[in-house]
Amino acid sequence: MVTKAVEHIVLEYERLGWTPDQICDAHSGLTLADVHAAITYYYDHRDEIDNAIQRDEKFVNRLRRSLS
Numbered sequence: 001m002v003t004k005a006v007e008h009i010v011l012e013y014e015r016l017g018w019t020p021d022q023i024c025d026a027h028s029g030l031t032l033a034d035v036h037a038a039i040t041y042y043y044d045h046r047d048e049i050d051n052a053i054q055r056d057e058k059f060v061n062r063l064r065r066s067l068s
Contacts, residue, residue: 007053009038 012018012026013035020035042049 006038006041007049007056009035010042010049011053013039014042 009023012023013020018026020032020039023035024030024032
């Protein structure tokens with residue numbers, strides 16, 4: 001199972017276009033090695049992580065619709 005931390009880093013890297021240094025700056029305690037490890041893990045498990053992100057997005061959209 002993919003951790004939310006990896007998903008979070010992937011979203012910042014892939015969707016927001018942040019550099020690994022910017023990701024480190026935004027999260028105290030996160031090292032450059034941590035960020036690179038998360039990105040490497042993503043590329044090795046891309047389908048699994050993309051599916052997890054999609055599930056989360058669908059959940060958020062359903063929740064938003066139910067609250068409006």
